[in-house]
Amino acid sequence: MPIIAFIGLGQMGAPMASNLLKQGHQLSVFDINPQAVQALVDKGARAAATPAEAATDAEFVITMLPNGDLVRAVLFGERGVCETLSREALVIDMSTIHPLQTDALIQEMADRGFSLMDVPVGRTSDHAVAGTLLLLAGGLPEQVARATPVLMAMGNELIDAGGPGMGIRVKLINNYMSIALNALSAEAAVLCEALGLSFDVALQVMSGTPAGKGHFTTSWPNKVLKGDLSPAFMIDLAHKDLGIALDVANQLHVPMPLGAASREVYNQARAAGRGRQDWTAILEQVRAAAGMNTTH
Amino acid sequence: MPIIAFIGLGQMGAPMASNLLKQGHQLSVFDINPQAVQALVDKGARAAATPAEAATDAEFVITMLPNGDLVRAVLFGERGVCETLSREALVIDMSTIHPLQTDALIQEMADRGFSLMDVPVGRTSDHAVAGTLLLLAGGLPEQVARATPVLMAMGNELIDAGGPGMGIRVKLINNYMSIALNALSAEAAVLCEALGLSFDVALQVMSGTPAGKGHFTTSWPNKVLKGDLSPAFMIDLAHKDLGIALDVANQLHVPMPLGAASREVYNQARAAGRGRQDWTAILEQVRAAAGMNTTH
Amino acid sequence: MPIIAFIGLGQMGAPMASNLLKQGHQLSVFDINPQAVQALVDKGARAAATPAEAATDAEFVITMLPNGDLVRAVLFGERGVCETLSREALVIDMSTIHPLQTDALIQEMADRGFSLMDVPVGRTSDHAVAGTLLLLAGGLPEQVARATPVLMAMGNELIDAGGPGMGIRVKLINNYMSIALNALSAEAAVLCEALGLSFDVALQVMSGTPAGKGHFTTSWPNKVLKGDLSPAFMIDLAHKDLGIALDVANQLHVPMPLGAASREVYNQARAAGRGRQDWTAILEQVRAAAGMNTTH
Amino acid sequence: MPIIAFIGLGQMGAPMASNLLKQGHQLSVFDINPQAVQALVDKGARAAATPAEAATDAEFVITMLPNGDLVRAVLFGERGVCETLSREALVIDMSTIHPLQTDALIQEMADRGFSLMDVPVGRTSDHAVAGTLLLLAGGLPEQVARATPVLMAMGNELIDAGGPGMGIRVKLINNYMSIALNALSAEAAVLCEALGLSFDVALQVMSGTPAGKGHFTTSWPNKVLKGDLSPAFMIDLAHKDLGIALDVANQLHVPMPLGAASREVYNQARAAGRGRQDWTAILEQVRAAAGMNTTH
Helix, strand or coil: CCEEEEECCCCCHHHHHHHHHHCCCEEEEECCCHHHHHHHHHCCCEECCCHHHHHCCCCEEEECCCCHHHHHHHHHCCCCHHHCCCCCCEEEECCCCCHHHHHHHHHHHHHCCCEEEECCEECCHHHHHHCCEEEEECCCHHHHHHHHHHHCCCEEEEEECCCCCHHHHHHHHHHHHHHHHHHHHHHHHHHHHHCCCCHHHHHHHHCCCHHHHCCCCCCCCCCHHHCCCCCCCEHHHHHHHHHHHHHHHHHCCCCCHHHHHHHHHHHHHHHCCCCCCEHHHHHHHHHHHCCCCCCC | CCEEEEECCCCCHHHHHHHHHHCCCEEEEECCCHHHHHHHHCCCCEECCCHHHHHCCCCEEEECCCCHHHHHHHHHCCCCHHHCCCCCCEEEECCCCCHHHHHHHHHHHHHCCCEEEECCEECCHHHHHHCCEEEEECCCHHHHHHHHHHHCCCEEEEEECCCCCHHHHHHHHHHHHHHHHHHHHHHHHHHHHHCCCCHHHHHHHHCCCHHHHCCCCCCCCCCHHHCCCCCCCEHHHHHHHHHHHHHHHHHCCCCCHHHHHHHHHHHHHHHCCCCCCEHHHHHHHHHHHCCCCCCC | CCEEEEECCCCCHHHHHHHHHHCCCEEEEECCCHHHHHHHHCCCCEECCCHHHHHCCCCEEEECCCCHHHHHHHHHCCCCHHHCCCCCCEEEECCCCCHHHHHHHHHHHHHCCCEEEECCEECCHHHHHHCCEEEEECCCHHHHHHHHHHHCCCEEEEEECCCCCHHHHHHHHHHHHHHHHHHHHHHHHHHHHHCCCCHHHHHHHHCCCHHHHCCCCCCCCCCHHHCCCCCCCEHHHHHHHHHHHHHHHHHCCCCCHHHHHHHHHHHHHHHCCCCCCEHHHHHHHHHHHCCCCCCC | CCEEEEECCCCCHHHHHHHHHHCCCEEEEECCCHHHHHHHHCCCCEECCCHHHHHCCCCEEEECCCCHHHHHHHHHCCCCHHHCCCCCCEEEECCCCCHHHHHHHHHHHHHCCCEEEECCEECCHHHHHHCCEEEEECCCHHHHHHHHHHHCCCEEEEEECCCCCHHHHHHHHHHHHHHHHHHHHHHHHHHHHHCCCCHHHHHHHHCCCHHHHCCCCCCCCCCHHHCCCCCCCEHHHHHHHHHHHHHHHHHCCCCCHHHHHHHHHHHHHHHCCCCCCEHHHHHHHHHHHCCCCCCC
């Protein structure tokens, strides 16, 4: 079994380290919180006084830290990992940090002759305890292959995100979408309540439409993703319905900032001549607004 | 079989009327477009020169019109439905109009001794042709019961929305949610593209999370909907992740107006002292912003 | 002195009618509120039982009503103005209504052989009492000339807005700008407070910059309005500063939805290749987003 | 004349340093760009190879750098200012950076026994050349007094912002307000164009109202700033007018994301029971949303 350095024993890191121990790995652990360290020592880990000490002789170094500045400090700072790290070792950053910072870390490590891959995790601390995290693996194919046995001690599903830095990218996209969607869902639910409509009825209806199932697997695949913008439901009509919803919400005093912002996106799509295209053409509209070439 | 007046033979109305004919109903049809009328006459309908003529002897009057002003004109205008309508007849408005206008129509019809229920439809014109529309029935239980056999000639699923005006309300909520979600999904997809991440990988990850499955049936039921705001994922962290996403998007020139609006909702939740609550507490935050009482 | 019908004696209309009486005009007044009518009768007006009765023999008919539907009803409804109106009379709608509704009213009146002009007012009810309103005159030059003596009994400044429907348009633009600016100003002031900065100091600084003086007469005239987009202050830097402000605001829990929306406008300007243009190029950016041709 | 170290000779820094030379100051200059250094040497400055060398013997050290990380590096990095800085010297950071970073710099300098004040500048590079910058002085009274003679060599107006860190704060507020206002102004101007209204007429009207003059010195002082929320113009009416403007803009395809966001602020104010308060109560509304206590 490989020797692993584990740095960052917080709400997520501690149970992840525990699961590595359970699988029989030798662990050298570091955290600024001595109690967190002691809890792992009690389970069989070796305490390290510094990241450098933890990394000595390690084949894998796992970092699970609150932000990218801390990852940087742990790697490159005084008594940091790089002072003792073997050129053969693989650093696995499992923290959720800024993707462009991840890119910089990968590059700087490479510049010094070291290897770092990004494997942020999905799901919750309960899953960390159960060893059923979702592992989003960025890295070269050989890095993913090499890390997989270690990673699978902490999770039960691993997705190869497609290359260095792609693990943290897919984590970002997923979190963006789910966090903003949460706010949008709240607007819909509060409007529902203000209208005196049963939320159960609304759920029943939405469970069979893109409102509940999302667009990625329903309205998009056969339309915009295939380049077919002939209207199943026109931008103009979608814009009109948004206008009615906002009008009702404003009469009933339900603030809907996301709804208001979205109407202006449709408004701009109409200004761009897309009024009679399929509503999924909004994807092309946003691409154009981002300065990307659109063929449709 | 009951005699039915059908008013409004557009892209949706025409195939709906056709399906009623196929089921053996007697139809009297009206539209301002004579070609649309002739097409139905060719299938066995009787042409009416005015809404009033169409409504003569009808047991059901179905309206399928572009907006509420037209519904109002067809009912109450000169040579309108109410000039000949029987007190025993049931008017079924299947148009998508403003819900508060629906309420007014129901009330005004009742004031004159008539009955109107709202049954807007879900799905597309393809489903209208196939007779597989989703029927969202507002109305009193006896109205829903009475209309069901007629309605099921046009669709294959009927949801009782819970009372007068609730059909149009659930349609509004569903459309609001799906139309705004479409714009949000586009932001996520374009950020994905700008990050050089495979959209297939993103879909694979999101298919297992609220990002792809929505919150209504995943993160909400055991948390905010039960009044449990202990954090599985904290508002503060969600806010932080949104900030990273917006920062990346602004570096990569991807406009994200919905994301920007949503960060301010989380910002306000934190200002209201909810930073350490579960992210699903956003529902309570939006309720409070709408002036509703919150107990959490 | 001409005979004037005055319809709508609310918070604004009542003192406006009073000032006409003071100038010696004969007034025939109508309102649904009998007390409002009586107050004017006590000052010398004649009460009319209907708009039609008020308009009999009138050379001018002034309407000052809460919305366009009421203006329409007063003109075209039963016992409405048009039943008795002389083809020689001039209707002056001073209400604040939807501009496209104003256009329709002008057209429909013309179709019937009547004349209507739009003269909404600026300033407050205090100014209505003092006879110092701002008069925003839409209408043909001869209509403006003819109405001016009557209008100047109610105000002390008249601006010829440039043609039929332009009075209500300039009112709309002015109100849009001032109302939205009010919300933006609140964001800046609250951020100021959250930063512990003296508001007086902030005012002192802003009084000398576009922040306090606006852009129309400071940064725009010599740049974008002349087609000169060479940077005095670059879009890229403006975007950066907005990012700092939003970051600070989010750290201090100050919600800034307008600021967040504006950053995405600059973001989109950068995506369109305008990063190194002058910040006044935002005007060209918004024009492009509205589907207008831009030469810069 | 005091000896001054000047670090950062960019578009703003170079002419500022020149003006110091013209006033007879001895200057030791540093920049990473050797050409920028040479240009100043040609005018009489002494070139320094490092920030530390520049700071040797200096009574004042002026930093004019693109961001706070660079200021930090110049002060605390290897061969940085602090290696040679006298405890008697005063560091004047004139850069535009993140205010919370300024606070940290002031604190860290104090912890080491050094003094730093923040004096960002207003106006443009043309004013930097002319020596007519606006100087926004943060710092203790004695620091402001001491620095004034030096600062006035670069500008013609100095505002004492009220204490350490307040210079950068007032700069941030001013820039936030003017940059976001620029985007809002563009929405109004484009709507004006879409409505076919003369922009000159709109300017004429707005020049006499808060739309053109701002609210800080017009509508606010006698209302919300005095705690008087009795309505001169009601929130409800402002909300209604915004709704009309957005409706018109959406019909004419003019995207107005700031306007859309502002309507939701008024919407929320109405939900909070402020509908019949004066429109300046929006300030109290935003304060409440930021978690501040409101007494009105």
